[in-house]
Amino acid sequence: MTAAKGFRAAGVTAGIKASGTPDLALVVNDGPSFAAAGVFTSNRVKAAPVLWSQQVLKTGELAAVVLNSGGANACTGPGGFQDTHATAEKVAAELGVGAGEVAVCSTGLIGVRLPMDLLLPGVEQAAAALSAEGGEAAAIAIKTTDTVHKTAQVTSPAGWTVGGMAKGAGMLAPGLATMLVVITTDAQAGSAALDEALRAATRTTFDRVDSDGCMSTNDTVLLLASGASGTVPDAAEFAEAVRTVSADLARQLIGDAEGASKDIRIDVVNAATEDEAVEVARTIARNNLLKCAIHGEDPNWGRVLAAIGTTRAAFDPDRLDVAINGVWVCRDGGVGEDRDLVSMKGREVVITADLNAGQAAASVWTNDLTADYVHENSAYST
Amino acid sequence: MTAAKGFRAAGVTAGIKASGTPDLALVVNDGPSFAAAGVFTSNRVKAAPVLWSQQVLKTGELAAVVLNSGGANACTGPGGFQDTHATAEKVAAELGVGAGEVAVCSTGLIGVRLPMDLLLPGVEQAAAALSAEGGEAAAIAIKTTDTVHKTAQVTSPAGWTVGGMAKGAGMLAPGLATMLVVITTDAQAGSAALDEALRAATRTTFDRVDSDGCMSTNDTVLLLASGASGTVPDAAEFAEAVRTVSADLARQLIGDAEGASKDIRIDVVNAATEDEAVEVARTIARNNLLKCAIHGEDPNWGRVLAAIGTTRAAFDPDRLDVAINGVWVCRDGGVGEDRDLVSMKGREVVITADLNAGQAAASVWTNDLTADYVHENSAYST
Numbered sequence: 021m022t023a024a025k026g027f028r029a030a031g032v033t034a035g036i037k038a039s040g041t042p043d044l045a046l047v048v049n050d051g052p053s054f055a056a057a058g059v060f061t062s063n064r065v066k067a068a069p070v071l072w073s074q075q076v077l078k079t080g081e082l083a084a085v086v087l088n089s090g091g092a093n094a095c096t097g098p099g100g101f102q103d104t105h106a107t108a109e110k111v112a113a114e115l116g117v118g119a120g121e122v123a124v125c126s127t128g129l130i131g132v133r134l135p136m137d138l139l140l141p142g143v144e145q146a147a148a149a150l151s152a153e154g155g156e157a158a159a160i161a162i163k164t165t166d167t168v169h170k171t172a173q174v175t176s177p178a179g180w181t182v183g184g185m186a187k188g189a190g191m192l193a194p195g196l197a198t199m200l201v202v203i204t205t206d207a208q209a210g211s212a213a214l215d216e217a218l219r220a221a222t223r224t225t226f227d228r229v230d231s232d233g234c235m236s237t238n239d240t241v242l243l244l245a246s247g248a249s250g251t252v253p254d255a256a257e258f259a260e261a262v263r264t265v266s267a268d269l270a271r272q273l274i275g276d277a278e279g280a281s282k283d284i285r286i287d288v289v290n291a292a293t294e295d296e297a298v299e300v301a302r303t304i305a306r307n308n309l310l311k312c313a314i315h316g317e318d319p320n321w322g323r324v325l326a327a328i329g330t331t332r333a334a335f336d337p338d339r340l341d342v343a344i345n346g347v348w349v350c351r352d353g354g355v356g357e358d359r360d361l362v363s364m365k366g367r368e369v370v371i372t373a374d375l376n377a378g379q380a381a382a383s384v385w386t387n388d389l390t391a392d393y394v395h396e397n398s399a400y401s402t
Numbered sequence: 403m404t405a406a407k408g409f410r411a412a413g414v415t416a417g418i419k420a421s422g423t424p425d426l427a428l429v430v431n432d433g434p435s436f437a438a439a440g441v442f443t444s445n446r447v448k449a450a451p452v453l454w455s456q457q458v459l460k461t462g463e464l465a466a467v468v469l470n471s472g473g474a475n476a477c478t479g480p481g482g483f484q485d486t487h488a489t490a491e492k493v494a495a496e497l498g499v500g501a502g503e504v505a506v507c508s509t510g511l512i513g514v515r516l517p518m519d520l521l522l523p524g525v526e527q528a529a530a531a532l533s534a535e536g537g538e539a540a541a542i543a544i545k546t547t548d549t550v551h552k553t554a555q556v557t558s559p560a561g562w563t564v565g566g567m568a569k570g571a572g573m574l575a576p577g578l579a580t581m582l583v584v585i586t587t588d589a590q591a592g593s594a595a596l597d598e599a600l601r602a603a604t605r606t607t608f609d610r611v612d613s614d615g616c617m618s619t620n621d622t623v624l625l626l627a628s629g630a631s632g633t634v635p636d637a638a639e640f641a642e643a644v645r646t647v648s649a650d651l652a653r654q655l656i657g658d659a660e661g662a663s664k665d666i667r668i669d670v671v672n673a674a675t676e677d678e679a680v681e682v683a684r685t686i687a688r689n690n691l692l693k694c695a696i697h698g699e700d701p702n703w704g705r706v707l708a709a710i711g712t713t714r715a716a717f718d719p720d721r722l723d724v725a726i727n728g729v730w731v732c733r734d735g736g737v738g739e740d741r742d743l744v745s746m747k748g749r750e751v752v753i754t755a756d757l758n759a760g761q762a763a764a765s766v767w768t769n770d771l772t773a774d775y776v777h778e779n780s781a782y783s784t
Contacts, residue, residue: 065711065719065735095707097720097736130704131737234691234705235712308690308771309616309779316780322512323616325477329447330617337447338479353447354479355513389690391773397691398698 022155023173023183025206026050026246029154031161034142036090036128036135042161044139045087046146047202048115053247056082057215058123059222061239067094068101069124070238072108076120080211082244083121085202086111086146087162088139089187091128094237103134110140114147125200125240127164127187159185162200165278165396172268174261180207180249182261186269199226199273201241203265206249207258217259218243225266228298228384231277232393233306241266274385275367279393282314282364287372289381296333297382300373303331305386315388317364321349324373334377341374404537405555405565407588408432408628411536413543416524418472418510418517424543426521427469428528429584430497435629438464439597440505441604443621449476450483451506452620454490458502462593464626465503467584468493468528469544470521471569473510476619485516492522496529507582507622509546509569541567544582547660547778554650556643562589562631564643568651581608581655583623585647588631589640599641600625607648610680610766613659614775615688623648656767657749661775664696664746669754671763678715679764682755685713686766693771699746703731706755716759723756 022029027049034044049056058077060070076082086107093100108122115122126134149157159169166187173183188199203218222241243262253261274283286304291297304310307327313320321342328340342350347362349355387393404411409431416426431438440459442452458464468489475482486506494501508516531539541551548569555565570581585600604623625644635643656665668686673679686692689709695702703724710722724732729744731737769775 063708063711064713064717065707065722092704095704095732095736097734100736130702130708131732133737232690234689235708237704237708237711307616308614308775312776312779315776318780320512322474322477322619325447326445326512326617326619329445329619331446335446340447350477350513352479354477354482355515389776391776393690394694394697394771394773394776397694398700 021047021158021171021183021185021202021204022152024181024204024246026248027204028150028152029158030146030149030151031154031157032142032145032149034145035138036088043088043090044142044146045158045161046150047085047158048150049083049244049246051246053208053245054081054083055209055211055214055245056080057211057218057243059218059241061236063235063237065237067092067126067238068096068104069093069126070240071101072104073123073240076123079120081121082123083117084111084115085123085125085242086143087125087200089127089162089164091126091132091134092130092238093126093134094130096133100133103136106136107139107143110143114143123242127162127200127238130237155183155185162187167276170269170272172265174264176253176257176261178251178253180205180251180253182265184265184269186273188273199239201269203243203262205245206247207245207251207253208247209245209253209258214243214245217262220259221263221266225263225270229270229274230302230305230384231274231387274387277387278396279390280387281390282369282388283367284314284369284371284386284388286384286386287370289372289374290378291375291380292334292378294380294382297380298384300328300331300333300375301382301384303327304371304373305384308389311389314369315390319344319349319359319362319364324371325350328373333375335375339376343372345370403429403540403553403565403567403584403586404534406563406586406628408630409586410532410534411540412528412531412533413536413539414524414527414531416527417520418470425470425472426524426528427540427543428532429467429540430532431465431626431628433628435590435627436463436465437591437593437596437627438462439593439600439625441600441623443618445617445619447477447619449474449508449620450478450486451475451508452622453483454486455505455622458505461502463503464505465499466493466497467505467507467624468525469507469582471509471544471546473508473514473516474512474620475508475516476512478515482515485518488518489521489525492525496525505624509544509582509620512619537565537567544569549658552651552654554647556646558635558639558643560633560635562587562633562635564647566647566651568655570655581621583651585625585644587627588629589627589633589635590629591627591635591640595637596625596627599644602641603645603648607645607652611652611656612684612687612766613656613769656769659769660778661772662769663772664751664770665749666696666751666753666768666770668766668768669752671754671756672760673757673762674716674760676762676764679762680766682710682713682715682757683764683766685709686753686755687768690771696746696751697770697772701726701731701741701744701746706753707732710755715757717757721758725754727752
């Protein structure tokens with residue numbers, strides 16, 4: 021994230037997490053430009069930091085982002101919103117900016133107030149630790165059940181860079197997932213251009229990650245531009261760089277999802293429309309029985325067809341083809357190639373559903389359903 | 403099922419199941435009336451026996467129902483449909499009726515042809531075994547992963563009876579679930595009256611069972627009336643009897659769902675409309691993270707709110723109340739009573755979500771998500 025010029029970052033241990041691991045991150049844009057854009061969870065139950073950050077982003081500018089793990093500050097009432105506001109004010113005072121230029125992101129358990137007596141000193145500590153090499157420390161400090169931290173970057177021959185960090189391992193579903201993502205760039209771009217590039221990127225990356233069908237109250241993806249490279253990027257190249265960084269981070273989220281042993285890409289092809297391709301892919305991705313079968317390396321294609329049959333997409337049941345890792349086990353809605361030809365030993369599994377109803381396509385990433393997922397999530401708050 | 407006069411049934415071992423347990427059931431209506439009604443899966447990928455039975459039911463009459471476990475005969479192409487047709491012809495020949503009066507139901511693995519060389523002799527065997535005491539044997543023969551067979555009955559003081567059997571333990575979701583249900587009555591009722599009573603009953607019973615969100619290709623609920631009691635029932639009393647038998651069987655399905663350790667009733671109250679209450683209840687019921695939490699006896703109400711937030715129902719996030727087993731752990735969208743007061747030791751757990759948006763209500767039954775569910779379904783077809 022600090023690969024882009026004009027940004028400093030830090031990650032510190034404020035003591036919010038009982039585990040004693042880093043839990044507070046600060047990202048600062050030193051300019052000269054402060055343009056920013058954001059995309060937030062479509063969940064109607066939104067955490068206090070989401071409500072705050074949506075509000076401050078209306079100016080199209082951000083000077084800093086403060087992020088904490090160890091508590092989502094969701095469903096915490098007016099007191100929780102005051103906590104978010106106080107956090108932004110503290111960051112503003114430390115940096116000499118306005119609170120209205122500070123976005124706040126939180127992640128962790130829902131329904132618990134943050135320990136402000138620990139968090140506010142943590143902000144001081146983070147401000148003191150800010151450095152142009154602090155990107156990795158920040159990425160580490162936002163982990164919850166993540167086993168690894170996630171960063172990605174693209175540098176253009178034209179001299180500008182897009183870098184990013186992400187966290188998220190459970191409650192991963194579209195629109196968006198339970199994740200916090202901060203992407204930075206030193207390219208020169210206004211907030212409208214950033215917003216356009218960010219929305220185009222999230223639509224086909226983070227929005228098509230669906231690990232467990234559960235949508236978070238806190239999802240936030242921010243894109244900040246410092247302009248420090250002094251270069252105005254080609255719009256198409258810049259959009260592609262933001263998409264590449266987003267796709268890289270999204271793939272890392274799926275690869276580290278809670279309890280998962282398989283990363284599954286659902287490719288729906290020859291759909292009537294892209295929306296229908298996404299609907300079918302997402303419905304397959306959310307089928308618990310199929311996710312169990314893949315965990316067991318069982319090419320149970322009947323469960324794919326049963327899932328497709330619950331959608332409203334255009335298709336003829338007698339013209340459905342399904343491949344698992346390239347073997348067309350279902351042809352014309354019935355038995356196809358020998359299922360024993362399918363190898364599912366690797367971590368990555370590709371399921372292709374051909375609807376034979378048009379020319380649109382879409383892919384959704386998901387994970388298998390495992391006993392480890394059950395164990396991890398049956399004891400999360402206890 | 404044979405508690406209603408005018409019906410004979412049998413359950414035999416045809417050898418379709420590798421386990422060598424009973425796998426073929428036959429139910430015969432001896433009249434004098436043959437009125438019947440049916441409700442079928444809304445999955446657009448329908449098994450051959452569903453397509454067949456929907457067709458024959460257009461006459462409003464049925465003389466017999468033949469049911470097999472050990473194979474769903476779904477996604478088996480034209481050959482699979484011919485197998486269903488041949489099965490109905492065989493039953494018709496054995497009973498001296500027309501094939502167009504015989505409904506066929508199948509359950510088991512999708513995408514595998516039935517062993518007709520075993521199934522057809524099984525029909526002969528079942529026809530020879532028919533008796534007025536055969537209801538229980540038939541209920542046993544339709545089990546797949548069910549650990550117990552399911553029957554229910556209501557007898558009116560007016561002299562008529564409604565009885566039924568059901569199977570289904572996985573792929574249990576609305577509209578309908580992976581289940582086969584046959585309900586019989588000796589009341590005198592025409593097919594239109596049966597259809598009305600059956601649809602009203604399934605709408606609030608089988609359609610509100612959602613164990614794992616997965617909709618089957620084979621679900622069938624049949625209601626057959628012999629008229630053998632010689633009594634025309636009061637319409638409201640009859641509808642209530644059909645509803646009671648359906649609710650009893652639906653509750654038994656949830657109680658025997660694959661791998662489950664908890665039976666969970668989601669009560670949504672004070673919704674703007676009944677449809678919205680059902681949408682919210684179903685969305686909560688399908689939240690994997692919540693289902694894991696309940697397995698761990700963790701009253702993680704934040705996951706209830708996160709689920710509600712993904713629906714389109716009318717509500718104000720700051721006016722949501724949630725109780726778990728009667729303890730209002732969430733008030734006004736925030737922290738309510740102490741979560742340590744919640745006891746979840748029993749098998750039955752009740753979650754109440756008060757939307758404070760109207761006066762409609764609905765309940766959906768589901769199960770917890772367990773490592774046993776994963777284990778059972780990761781090795782189902784292998």
